[in-house]
Amino acid sequence: MKCLTESDVGITSYTGNHKGFSGVIKQRFSDFHVNEIDLDGNIIKLTDILPPKSEPSIEVCLENDILSPEVVENLDHLLEKGEPEVEIEVTQKSKEERLKIHEFIRKKYKCQFVSNTKDKNGKKLLIVNKPNKSNKQDNRQAWPAERGGEYLHFVMFKENKDTMEAVNIIAHKLRMRPNFITYAGTKDRRGKTSQMISVKKVEPSRIASISKELKGITLGNYSFKPMGLKLGDLSGNHFSIALRNVSGSEEEINSAMKSLGTKGFINYYGLQRFGNSSDVPTHMIGKNVLLRDWKKTVELILQPRENESRPDLKAARKVWSEKRNAKEAYKQLTRGRNTVEGKLFQGLQNDTPYNFLNAFESLPRNMRLFYQHSYQSLIWNKVASRRIETFGLKPIVGDLILKEHVKGISHEIELAGDSIDCVSNSFVEESALASEHVTNDSYLLDDAKNELGQSLNPELEKVGKRPHTVEILTEESVKSARIEDIVLPLPGYDVVFPHNVMKDWYEELLKEDGLSSITSNQQAKSYALSGSYRRLLLHPKDLSWRAVHYPSPEDILILSDLEKMHGEKLIEDNPDGKNKALIVEFSLPSSTYATMLLREIMKQDTSSGFQTSLNPIDTSSPSNPNINLTTDLKYETEKCIKVDSHAEKRKPEDCEFEQLNGSKKCKQEEVSEAIL
Structure with a gap:
């Protein structure tokens, strides 16, 4: 299989004129660490795995005279005899105190009473009854x-x-649906990452308990908040x-x-897109x-x-x-029928002759938009490269800048209605679409989750129409x-x-593809693109770097939160x-590709295939899940070259193989994509 190169997607320019140097990205997954930054600018770190101290037991209510012993005695009598109702005067009590009384009654009597607050004769009374047809029992769990x-x-x-994989594991342990667990953004597989997660009405002790059973996942730093997380809340x-096997001298690296610190980097959409x-x-x-062209669209997929x-799938x-034969093709899928291909085969079965538009529209809208935005990203990349190559790093007359009232909101301004660059958690519920394989479009369902849907920032909703921004x-x-x-x-x-x-x-680029109409609103509403700015x-912020020499390829060069x-x-x-490595630290906004930053400093291809060619394959090294390449993978890389019709012109960098659970696959490395 021929793999994409940077030039295929318009990535051709640099901002700096330094020499550059060679280095390997993600030789080990422990070379890549990501810590989420919340909306307040705090870097999310795991520092404490202990749950907070338990809330006061219901007996504390009595100790604090929230309920008198006489009231409790009346409630016990109501439980035994079923009458009379119990009235508790709460005129002088705050709403929080009244809620504690409701909670006490529910917990102590195991939801066998119904309690309501009413005004009577100028007093506020909390009325407690046994449930009946007109006064139904409330089985909801009270929350302090x-x-x-x-x-x-x-x-x-x-x-x-x-x-996605980690959330599904946690959901399975908690015996709940994965979409009940929400998060602000997604993080790559190959790395060590820390991010915030939220779930409604689950005790910290329960989360801490399952954390002990999880492999490769640790949970901690518990807190309660009135709202859950949604995608884009970062x-x-x-x-x-850590870039390993760095060839540059100290002078070249510093240059x-x-x-990078002075000129920045071109904000390209990376190969992952x-x-x-x-x-x-x-x-x-x-x-x-x-x-x-719906037939061509479906046929390509x-x-x-x-x-x-x-x-x-093959x-x-x-x-x-x-x-x-869509029906027969669909029967071949033994697992993952909720993939792009599975949905298309299902959709094609519904019409004879085949209605390709209907089949394509059986995909979730966010997935359909993902393909369109990929094309927009290609055009953006090509124009950006030509802009830098032609005019360099200086503004020219006719350029666009953000107006003052939208500066600082985001480095990419989205139009309401485009719904690109994030997605809601309800998109697809199957868990492993992205991680199982990437030689087909199935993995894109999860990528679309990461990149489509909700606005990245609520403030963007205030921006209004793009011409005014x-x-x-x-x-x-x-x-x-x-x-x-x-x-x-x-x-x-x-x-x-x-x-x-x-x-x-x-206009030239769009005309070449017969797409001048993309700039008009004449297309079907579902496929009309309003556009955005980037x-x-x-x-980068918080930029720092240091070179380090180390004896063994298996030496850990960056400590994770857990190791600290x-x-x-x-x-x-x-x-x-x-061996020589360069340790680089920096912060980037959402919807930014860190690979493009690394590309700028090294001035080398960031594709996984090229990175594979830089990786030394040491067959004497012990088996280690952190090591990227093995003898088996070397064989598969050679196999990839043999099946390539342009094998004589291509090198091992054209493909990378990753071994997961015993299966080998040609994979576009998910290096540092920050679409979160």
Whole structure:
């Protein structure tokens, strides 16, 4: 299978003129650490795994004279005899105190009473009765008001698991549906990450109890809040990344890092946005969606792929390719029928002859938008590259900048209605769509979850129509403008295009694909794209770096939150160590690709295939789940080259194979995508 390269998706330029150097990204998953940054700017860290102290027992209510012994005696009599009702005067009590009384009664008498507060003769009374037809029993569990909210928030630290997988494991242990557990963003599998999770009305002690049973997941730092998390409730992510086998000198490294700090990096959409196959990248599917060529769209998604990792999916594609029998193809799927392919095969069965539009619309709307946004991202990348190559790092007349009232809200401004770059938790409930395989479009269902749906920031809803969010630089205003303020539009019917030659570039690219209509609102409502804006350049915050020499490839170079809790120490820099690494730390806003930052400093391809070619394969090394390559993977990489029709021109970097649960698959490495 031929894998995508950066140039395939318009990633060709740099901001700096430094030399660059070689380095390996994610040689071990412990080389990649991500800590979520909440909306208040706090970096989320796991520092405490103990649950908070238990709430006072119901006996405390009596000790504090919330209920007198006489009232309790009357309640006991009501329980035994069924009458008379008990009246408790609460005129002088606060709402919180009244709630405690209700809670006490429910807990002590196991929900066998109904209690209500009523006004009677100028007094406020709490009336307690046995339930009847007109006064139904309330079986809901009371929640202590003094906790400050019904939602338990806690930190989830995970290793070598993606967020969806970890949440499903936790949900299984709690015996609840996964969509009851919410989070602000998703994190990569290959790394060590800390993020906030929320769940409604679950005791911290229960979470702490299951945490002891989890492998690769640790939970802690419990707190109660009135609202649960939703996707987009974060301001960004803090990264700590170790680049191994670094070739650059100290001078070269410092030059690259200083250039990054001064000039920033081009805010490209990374390779993760476009899938892993150059035969059927997601932007190609998106283009056909926008052309409303439904047959071509469906055929592209379902066409056979080289080195299909799942035998059942390979068989299903083969049946469809040879027989065009959707029903028979669907029967080949032994698992994961809730994948993109499974849904399409199901949809095709409903009509004879096949109605490809109906089949495509059987996919969730967020998935359909994902393909379209992939095409928009391709156009953005190409224009961004040409903008830097032609005009460099200076504003020009006709460029677009954000108006003052929207500056600082986000580095990517979304139109209400586009619903891109995040998704609601209710999109798809199956757990392992993303992690099981990536040689087909099934994994995109989870990527769409990460990237589509809700607005990244509630403040964006106040922005209004896009033409009112940007201003066009004039001969006068360009004098004080900064390149950091420049935004480029993702094409759509409701955006302003630059008032210079770049507008022609957009038109040329769209015309080449027969898509000039993308800038009008004439398409079907479900497929019309209003567009958005994205900053051309970004500067990382909290940037720091250090070089370290180490003797063994298995040495841990960055301590995780959990390791810091346990008091573990990092190895000291060993000048005699034969290996050299660069430890880089920085913070980025949401919807940013850290791979593009690493690409800027190293000036080398970030594709997983190229990274594989830089990875030394040591067959004498002991088996270690942190090590990326093994002898088996070397064999599979060679196999990948043999099946490539351009094998004589391609190298091992064209594919990477990851071994998970005994299965091998050609995978686009999910390096540092911060779509959260």
